[in-house]
Amino acid sequence: MSETTALPANQDEQSDEALTEGIAAEAVGGDFAAMLAVPEPQQVYAGIGSAPIIVMDGNHIVGAAKSVDTLTRSHDVRGSGALGNTQSADRPLIPLDIDRPEHTKYRKLLDPIFAARAIAHLEADVRTLADELIDKFIERGHADVYDEFCAVLPSTIFLRLMGIPLSELHYFLQNKDDLLRDIDGETIAQREARYKAAGKRCYAYFNRVIDEREASGEPGDDILGRLMTAEVEGHSLTRENILDICFLLMIAGLDTVAASLSCILSWLARHPDERRRVVANPEMWPDAIEELMRWETPVPVASRTPTVDMQVGDTTVAAGTQVTVLWAAANLDPEKFTDPLTVDLTRRPNPHYSFASGFHRCLGSHLARMELRAALDQFHKRIPEYQITPGSELKYEALPVRLARPLPLSWVVPG
């Protein structure tokens, strides 16, 4: 250990300090993800957030809300792109891996497409789709709700948004898994190769679709078509620009809503009294979803790199230092949230970090919120009473995305 900061002096806080140091020690070892791959990892994250910054063996980890704000609200900070291209892509993903001033130009193009008002008309579609998926398993009385509901719903909506035929769903789901899942026993080199191969397949697929549309002279009025005809500062997007946006939308959009749905359904399965309250008062869904997004933080971690020396707590972070930002810890900071380790489904205000903060705020946050609201409301109208299937064990993945997979739920089928 090289350095920790602002160590608490009084006895009562000694255990926090020990916890924080213990967690930081784990963070640089291999067991960190395992510690977090449980139904309730909140104590671990809260421990990390109790120090303004943790510096160990050259790793900088920030979990306190104030420190996260310092980093994410600054103009002199780069996002994930400072580490290289996400999922070993050939070029930076747009807008995730690019920073100002380029980032601002692309967000001006993309934000209106994903604005709350622009996607509101899709809600009826999401509810219909949710019903169709539920029809397939409701009479059975049990299902792996991850595979049959959580994974399929956002991917289907993505294909519709992009104007890609639904017959391609399984191709996309397989590629998504190849791009985002870790496989036990795989070496780093093998994993990189798998990412690259899956990435190439996706790029080739989108390339072919764009070719076909160009040949037909009809770009279409879906997102892909809008990108093909869009202009940024008077220039059309290049083919590479469009592909880099498509790949980002796929990586960011297919998995995160699925993960969020699985975490929320798993929590509600384990807390039947709270669930019954929401089922009886469905107007509670928006606040309940915000709170469960805070509690679960399905995207728990990000990377930020200051481009100037920056003061975080008592530590000066040198320009160019990569800092791991833990949204999951900031979401449990008692300076920001009253009684943060209690889930309060009516919590307001709830300025949580689950869609990131700062200029890399999740582009799809409004789409995600709408999908979650529609899917959860519809699911509970059809299946208000359910439980984790007795005898089955819940399995969580912690990083890079937190999810409950499989999610074996069961319910009583009437008559």
Add this chain to the structure above:
Amino acid sequence: MRLELDGEACQGHGRCYSLTPTLFDADDQGHSVLLEADVPAGQESSARQAVESCPEGAIALHE
């Protein structure tokens, strides 16, 4: 009581116009637009909620 919106700090989370649509609206990009800088009587608690709900701290309230 007066609301102030820092348009540079706003990142389009949309909490203000979702929770307090009488005080805030959205532009085409989904960024916040302040409708009522002078908080109308009876909406003081809504104004406070908007301030405290912003993940970017982009809204200030002058009492």
